[in-house]
Amino acid sequence: MSGQRVANRLAILGIGLIGSSLALAARRHGLVGEIVGCARSPETRRTALDLGIVDAATGDPAEAAADADIVVFATPLSAYPALAEAVSPVLKAESIVTDVGSVKQSVIRDIGPFVPDHVHFVPGHPVAGTEKSGPEAGFAELFEDRWTILTPPPGTDRDAIARITALWQGVGAMVEEMDPRHHDRVLGITSHLPHLIAYTIVSTASDLEGDERQEVIKFAAGGFRDFTRIAGSDPVMWRDIFLNNRDAVLEILQRFNEDITALQRAIRWGEGEVLAERFDRARQIRRGVIEAHQAGSFDPREPEKA
Amino acid sequence: MSGQRVANRLAILGIGLIGSSLALAARRHGLVGEIVGCARSPETRRTALDLGIVDAATGDPAEAAADADIVVFATPLSAYPALAEAVSPVLKAESIVTDVGSVKQSVIRDIGPFVPDHVHFVPGHPVAGTEKSGPEAGFAELFEDRWTILTPPPGTDRDAIARITALWQGVGAMVEEMDPRHHDRVLGITSHLPHLIAYTIVSTASDLEGDERQEVIKFAAGGFRDFTRIAGSDPVMWRDIFLNNRDAVLEILQRFNEDITALQRAIRWGEGEVLAERFDRARQIRRGVIEAHQAGSFDPREPEKA
Ligand SMILES: NC(=O)c1ccc[n+]([C@@H]2O[C@H](COP(=O)([O-])OP(=O)(O)OC[C@H]3O[C@@H](n4cnc5c(N)ncnc54)[C@H](OP(=O)(O)O)[C@@H]3O)[C@@H](O)[C@H]2O)c1
Ligand SMILES: NC(=O)c1ccc[n+]([C@@H]2O[C@H](COP(=O)([O-])OP(=O)(O)OC[C@H]3O[C@@H](n4cnc5c(N)ncnc54)[C@H](OP(=O)(O)O)[C@@H]3O)[C@@H](O)[C@H]2O)c1
Numbered sequence: 001m002s003g004q005r006v007a008n009r010l011a012i013l014g015i016g017l018i019g020s021s022l023a024l025a026a027r028r029h030g031l032v033g034e035i036v037g038c039a040r041s042p043e044t045r046r047t048a049l050d051l052g053i054v055d056a057a058t059g060d061p062a063e064a065a066a067d068a069d070i071v072v073f074a075t076p077l078s079a080y081p082a083l084a085e086a087v088s089p090v091l092k093a094e095s096i097v098t099d100v101g102s103v104k105q106s107v108i109r110d111i112g113p114f115v116p117d118h119v120h121f122v123p124g125h126p127v128a129g130t131e132k133s134g135p136e137a138g139f140a141e142l143f144e145d146r147w148t149i150l151t152p153p154p155g156t157d158r159d160a161i162a163r164i165t166a167l168w169q170g171v172g173a174m175v176e177e178m179d180p181r182h183h184d185r186v187l188g189i190t191s192h193l194p195h196l197i198a199y200t201i202v203s204t205a206s207d208l209e210g211d212e213r214q215e216v217i218k219f220a221a222g223g224f225r226d227f228t229r230i231a232g233s234d235p236v237m238w239r240d241i242f243l244n245n246r247d248a249v250l251e252i253l254q255r256f257n258e259d260i261t262a263l264q265r266a267i268r269w270g271e272g273e274v275l276a277e278r279f280d281r282a283r284q285i286r287r288g289v290i291e292a293h294q295a296g297s298f299d300p301r302e303p304e305k306a
Numbered sequence: 307m308s309g310q311r312v313a314n315r316l317a318i319l320g321i322g323l324i325g326s327s328l329a330l331a332a333r334r335h336g337l338v339g340e341i342v343g344c345a346r347s348p349e350t351r352r353t354a355l356d357l358g359i360v361d362a363a364t365g366d367p368a369e370a371a372a373d374a375d376i377v378v379f380a381t382p383l384s385a386y387p388a389l390a391e392a393v394s395p396v397l398k399a400e401s402i403v404t405d406v407g408s409v410k411q412s413v414i415r416d417i418g419p420f421v422p423d424h425v426h427f428v429p430g431h432p433v434a435g436t437e438k439s440g441p442e443a444g445f446a447e448l449f450e451d452r453w454t455i456l457t458p459p460p461g462t463d464r465d466a467i468a469r470i471t472a473l474w475q476g477v478g479a480m481v482e483e484m485d486p487r488h489h490d491r492v493l494g495i496t497s498h499l500p501h502l503i504a505y506t507i508v509s510t511a512s513d514l515e516g517d518e519r520q521e522v523i524k525f526a527a528g529g530f531r532d533f534t535r536i537a538g539s540d541p542v543m544w545r546d547i548f549l550n551n552r553d554a555v556l557e558i559l560q561r562f563n564e565d566i567t568a569l570q571r572a573i574r575w576g577e578g579e580v581l582a583e584r585f586d587r588a589r590q591i592r593r594g595v596i597e598a599h600q601a602g603s604f605d606p607r608e609p610e611k612a
Contacts (some may be wrong), residue, residue: 102528127525127527127528128527128606129527129528129606130604130606131592141607141611142606144607144611145607145608145611146527147524147525147527149525186518186521186522186525187525187528189510189511189514189518189522189530190511190521190522190525190526190528190529190530191525191528191529191530192529193507194507194528194529194530194532194533195529196566196569197503197507197566198529198588199569199584199585199588200562200565200566200569201499201500201503201562202588202591202592203565203584203585203587203588203591204495204558204561204562204565205495205496205591206587206588206590206591207561207565208495212492212495215492215496216492216495216496216591217591217594217595217598217600218453218598218600219433219453219455219492219493219496219497219600220496220595220598220600220601221433221434221435221452221453221600221602222408222433222435222493222496222497222500223496223497223498223500223501223504223536224495224496224497224500224595225595225600225601225602226500226532226535226536226602227500228588228591228592228595228601229532229592229601229604230529230532231585231588231589231591231592232588232589232592232593233585233589235581235582235585235586235589236582238581238585239578239581239582239585242573242581243573243576243578243581246573246574246576249573250570250573250574252510253566253570255510255513256506256507256510257563257566259506259509259510259513260502260503260506260559260563263502263505263506264556264559267502267548267549267552267555267556268552268556270549270552272545272549275541275544275545275548275549276541276542276545278505278509279505279509279537279539279541279544279545280541281509281512282504282505282508282509282512282534282537282538283537283538283539283541284512285508285509285511285512285522285523285534285537286437286508286534286535286537286538287538288523289523289526289530289531289534292523292524292526293608294523294524294525294526294527294531295526295531295534295535295608295609296527296531296532296604296605296606296607296608297604297605297607297608297609298436298535298602298603298604298605299602299603299604299605300434300435300436300448300602301447301450301451301602301603302451302599302601302602302603303601303603305447305450305451
């Protein structure tokens with residue numbers, strides 16, 4: 001399958017799971033000419049070159065962004081402001097700045113002021129991922145059947161939005177536009193809260209003393225393993241997400257706390273019907289996710305046997 | 307691979323995910339002669355026969371247990387007392403009663419009094435599973451590389467324990483003996499709490515109004531999908547687990563609540579180092595689970611493409 005070319009030169013700032021997956025997919029589908037990557041460490045750059053993820057790699061964001069038709073921010077959120085300041089002077093007229101960050105109001109706050117008038121700004125978020133990070137983790141199929149949410153500020157050039165839409169559709173994604181505030185709330189529920197809870201359960205377990213700590217690992221197949229997978233995600237990336245989506249996360253956490261208290265009460269008082277009814281409702285949501293083809297697939301066998 | 311025969315006639319009460327997986331595995335490894343299954347509904351029995359899971363199927367637990375060398379309880383926990391009462395009079399001398407239930411103190415309380423003196427009682431719990439249920443969900447590899455915990459009461463015949471150990475080892479599991487109270491606490495952390503939390507998050511989402519509820523499903527790939535999978539587990543089975551392991555679950559929930567409150571505070575006050583440090587510790591536990599070969603494998607692609 002080959003899409004329409006959307007950029008002669010694509011610059012990707014941050015060549016990790018998301019940046020490298022986008023590079024691999026954009027190339028596979030013939031969407032771009034040259035791809036230039038930027039990362040701080042020489043190892044990341046070398047790996048990205050060795051794996052054929054980028055055509056050129058540099059540690060200097062301005063060098064990567066110069067002459068690019070599309071510049072994609074794909075580092076953890078805390079790196080955005082300095083990167084935006086660094087690339088701002090070199091951005092080409094009519095080029096597009098976009099990103100893949102998991103929070104959108106903060107991105108508009110952090111990058112927006114550095115985008116010159118002659119440059120378009122189309123913030124985005126591919127709702128796709130794994131718990132792995134770094135350039136080796138990337139794969140071209142990551143965005144297939146997944147949604148990418150775009151949150152362009154009011155008045156953004158429609159052609160620019162159409163080109164970023166074409167980029168994501170070209171790599172297999174479905175695209176939807178959304179208000180950034182709404183985005184942060186919905187993703188607070190579907191992504192940020194689940195990660196926070198997984199981190200909490202796993203770190204609760206890590207506080208146990210020696211023997212019990214070992215047992216928790218040993219008997220992880222009872223459900224804990226799935227939480228450890230989610231809690232295996234990059235600590236810096238997630239720190240940044242929570243710091244940048246504070247209000248939405250705290251609000252949804254409040255609701256969650258109320259709901260867990262209700263279930264706690266039902267367990268304490270032996271209210272079996274309350275439990276079964278709640279569990280049954282949860283199961284219906286599961287069916288919805290499977291029907292919407294957003295479930296992925298889990299293989300209970302160990303990787304080497306799968 | 308073919309193990310040593312551990313029973314001429316094996317009776318399995320409850321032919322769901324666990325019962326049918328055990329039947330399929332025991333047969334594949336040549337561990338038993340005849341397998342008789344018991345289930346309430348004619349459909350379950352017919353499916354179990356059609357899929358070659360059992361040699362005979364009946365709705366009458368006493369008929370299944372009569373003449374069996376090993377009787378395995380594999381229904382949801384709430385069915386145990388009535389089943390125990392029903393099979394008690396027909397149990398053969400020197401036969402062994404065992405089970406696969408996820409809670410062990412309650413099983414000893416519910417089955418123990420019905421086990422005659424001339425019969426051995428070796429409660430067990432294979433720490434393995436998926437979110438699916440019913441006879442179609444079973445597969446012979448389920449117990450490979452997984453632990454089965456046995457909680458025999460003090461003074462239990464060592465030969466009987468050795469035979470149940472041989473059964474589980476024969477289907478690929480590792481076996482460990484444990485005090486039932488300790489079992490219930492450890493599994494409270496590694497299995498029951500994660501399921502309760504997953505049910506809570508998913509049912510919190512199911513309380514959202516129409517549009518947002520649809521969006522939560524649509525954008526599930528950000529992490530929520532994994533929780534919906536866990537929350538797709540059988541409501542009755544899980545109701546029974548929480549009702550029967552109340553004290554351990556409430557205690558560990560208390561700890562969890564303290565930990566989530568600490569993270570909530572760190573988010574509110576923007577304490578990035580606290581977050582990153584906790585997340586980093588969780589990641590180490592993940593490494594432990596992978597090294598212990600208890601991780602399973604998740605494929606982010608949709609099942610039909612995987
Ligand atoms: N992972 C997911 O599931 C997921 C899903 C959707 C969106 N996102 C978003 O995507 C973004 C990237 O996530 P990821 O998972 O791809 O992260 P990742 O795998 O950890 O990669 C981050 C990349 O950024 C580079 N980097 C970090 N700081 C930099 C800086 N100051 N200047 C230049 N490069 C820098 C890193 O290389 P060096 O360390 O060598 O610099 C690395 O190549 C985040 O904003 C995240 O919110 C992630
Ligand atoms: N699922 C897991 O991941 C997992 C892991 C470890 C241990 N366990 C334990 O294993 C046990 C079974 O779980 P499962 O997942 O295999 O459940 P399941 O797939 O829902 O199967 C339960 C089976 O029991 C039958 N049944 C229910 N009530 C019965 C009764 N009164 N008399 C006879 N048969 C009855 C059901 O068929 P009918 O409805 O036709 O009667 C069905 O065949 C539970 O005690 C659970 O705690 C489960």
